Amino acid sequence: xxxxxxxxxxxxxxxxxxxxxxxxxxxxxxxxxxxxxxxxxxxxxxxxxxxxxxxxxxxxxxxxxxxxxxxxxxxxxxxxxxxxxxxxxxxxxxx
Numbered sequence: 001x002x003x004x005x006x007x008x009x010x011x012x013x014x015x016x017x018x019x020x021x022x023x024x025x026x027x028x029x030x031x032x033x034x035x036x037x038x039x040x041x042x043x044x045x046x047x048x049x050x051x052x053x054x055x056x057x058x059x060x061x062x063x064x065x066x067x068x069x070x071x072x073x074x075x076x077x078x079x080x081x082x083x084x085x086x087x088x089x090x091x092x093x094x095x
Contacts, residue, residue, distance in 0.1 A: 003030040004083040007037050008070035013044040019089060020053045036077055040070040057081060
């Protein structure tokens, strides 16, 4: 069983490490736990920070499309990656 945690992000370079530090790498009952960041057109170093912090998969929007679109992109990517269970996590809000 594969669990993928998807994290939609928009300019989250500063807060993404906090979120990732709180996420599990293993969950009882699952053979694999993977992380997927959906970069929703960030203009900061969100993608680089994600990769440096062990994110397994990154999908990028070329421009900001909003949370709902990023969520749907994440669902499609998770299903393509063979997820049995998909969990949504949101990076901490800046405000």
